Amino acid sequence: MALRNSGARLLRGLQPFGAAAAPNGARAASTASANGVPVEVHNPSGAARVVVTKPLPGDRWLQILTAAGCRVEVSQCPDISQDVATVKKLIGSRCDGVIGQLTEDWGAELFEALKAAGGRAYSNYAVGYNNVKVPEASKRGIPVGNTPGVLTETTAELAAALTLAAARRVPEADVFMRAGKYKGWLPDLFVGALLQNKTVGIVGAGRIGAAYARMMVEGHKMNLVYYDPYPNKGLEEYIRKYGELLRHSGEAPVAVRRVETVEEVLKEADVVSLHCNLDDTTRHLINAERLRMMKPNAVLVNAARGPCIDEAALVAHMKKHPDFRAGLDVFEHEPAMAPGLADLPNAVIVPHIASASLWTRSGMATLAAANVAGVIQGFGAWAKPNDITPFLDGPIPSLPRAAPSIVNAKEVGLPTAA
Numbered sequence: 001m002a003l004r005n006s007g008a009r010l011l012r013g014l015q016p017f018g019a020a021a022a023p024n025g026a027r028a029a030s031t032a033s034a035n036g037v038p039v040e041v042h043n044p045s046g047a048a049r050v051v052v053t054k055p056l057p058g059d060r061w062l063q064i065l066t067a068a069g070c071r072v073e074v075s076q077c078p079d080i081s082q083d084v085a086t087v088k089k090l091i092g093s094r095c096d097g098v099i100g101q102l103t104e105d106w107g108a109e110l111f112e113a114l115k116a117a118g119g120r121a122y123s124n125y126a127v128g129y130n131n132v133k134v135p136e137a138s139k140r141g142i143p144v145g146n147t148p149g150v151l152t153e154t155t156a157e158l159a160a161a162l163t164l165a166a167a168r169r170v171p172e173a174d175v176f177m178r179a180g181k182y183k184g185w186l187p188d189l190f191v192g193a194l195l196q197n198k199t200v201g202i203v204g205a206g207r208i209g210a211a212y213a214r215m216m217v218e219g220h221k222m223n224l225v226y227y228d229p230y231p232n233k234g235l236e237e238y239i240r241k242y243g244e245l246l247r248h249s250g251e252a253p254v255a256v257r258r259v260e261t262v263e264e265v266l267k268e269a270d271v272v273s274l275h276c277n278l279d280d281t282t283r284h285l286i287n288a289e290r291l292r293m294m295k296p297n298a299v300l301v302n303a304a305r306g307p308c309i310d311e312a313a314l315v316a317h318m319k320k321h322p323d324f325r326a327g328l329d330v331f332e333h334e335p336a337m338a339p340g341l342a343d344l345p346n347a348v349i350v351p352h353i354a355s356a357s358l359w360t361r362s363g364m365a366t367l368a369a370a371n372v373a374g375v376i377q378g379f380g381a382w383a384k385p386n387d388i389t390p391f392l393d394g395p396i397p398s399l400p401r402a403a404p405s406i407v408n409a410k411e412v413g414l415p416t417a418a
């Protein structure tokens with residue numbers, strides 16, 4: 001049976017995000033139906049209609065949309081993942097823009113429905129957009145937004161947490177303790193791996209990969225080896241300088257090296273963390289053959305996307321190598337797990353919570369709203385997508401007159417705005 005939002009909230013003991021919240025100065029929400037799907041309506045007299053497929057945290061996002069003259073309809077559909085048919089009902093016959101979720105399939109059918117309804121803008125509530133067929137949007141002249149920058153540190157911290165939890169066997173020891181099995185200190189009780197001065201390997205040294213790399217290098221004096229089709233000179237320079245600092249303090253310096261292949265990272269690293277985006281080049285990037293190249297006592301972390309790992313192959317590998325550990329935030333067929341994964345004591349598994357800090361989730365809502373509101377108001381794409389901070393706080397009327405991150409700006413002919 002599919003989990004439903006209301007039940008999940010009860011389980012989490014949380015209030016629904018944004019329910020009945022009125023942004024400063026705006027009227028409280030009313031409820032309505034969009035072709036049978038319940039919606040919460042904000043700013044009903046707004047000239048442009050924007051659909052938000054899930055309640056979002058905070059209220060800055062709502063302030064941005066209402067200040068842009070949008071009527072905002074937030075789906076109250078109880079299903080956790082809304083299927084194409086439900087999203088089409090939400091879009092209806094007139095819709096100017098949508099904020100959607102990574103659990104939705106934004107392909108030709110939805111972009112066609114959005115276009116037919118007069119849609120001018122779509123933003124994913126995520127930095128990754130592998131659920132969006134961007135060419136289908138571009139073909140119809142619809143700009144697609146994402147939310148980079150605000151997930152970086154939060155996601156990197158969760159990857160670091162998974163690394164430590166897996167290396168030091170924290171969940172296993174926690175279960176043992178709760179079961180009342182602890183009878184006293186022993187030299188060999190839950191012995192794990194020390195990270196200090198070992199080698200951390202990164203696949204995908206973009207924003208999150210680089211932030212995670214710095215955490216592991218600075219926190220544990222690990223050496224870094226990474227693979228990315230593009231060098232990250234800023235990261236390399238930072239680590240070189242940190243190595244110099246250590247040398248001046250009389251400590252062993254750390255080293256950084258970009259290698260030409262994923263295989264070199266896998267062979268060399270004691271910890272491998274995936275931070276690439278999911279596309280045809282990274283689907284099943286970690287498979288049975290590449291797992292065999294890794295050290296038998298390595299730690300593999302995935303806070304990128306589930307399909308980057310062949311999960312069945314990982315389960316088989318971990319059964320064979322009990323000292324091999326994995327920390328997983330994402331799964332190949334979410335929300336399902338590969339058979340046997342949940343029974344493995346050497347796997348640390350959490351339910352796709354890498355970006356789950358309130359600051360990040362609110363910031364994602366702000367950026368998604370600013371993407372949709374910006375395009376609807378006729379603004380161009382923000383010229384500095386690597387610095388989205390001007391959108392995150394300050395008075396709404398002083399926001400940059402731009403959409404913060406549009407991934408297909410060039411394809412749809414959206415000009416750049418300062």
Ligand SMILES: NC(=O)c1ccc[n+]([C@@H]2O[C@H](COP(=O)([O-])OP(=O)(O)OC[C@H]3O[C@@H](n4cnc5c(N)ncnc54)[C@H](O)[C@@H]3O)[C@@H](O)[C@H]2O)c1
Nearest residue numbers: 128151155204205206207208228276277281303304354355
């Ligand atoms: N688990 C979560 O909740 C969560 C949260 C945020 C982001 N993510 C995932 O993390 C990914 C990275 O986010 P980001 O903000 O760092 O993006 P980014 O674009 O800054 O970094 C991605 C990096 O991957 C590199 N890359 C592309 N193809 C590669 C390949 N074949 N091999 C190695 N590297 C490759 C790119 O060159 C880039 O440097 C997102 O695409 C998203 O899927 C997951």
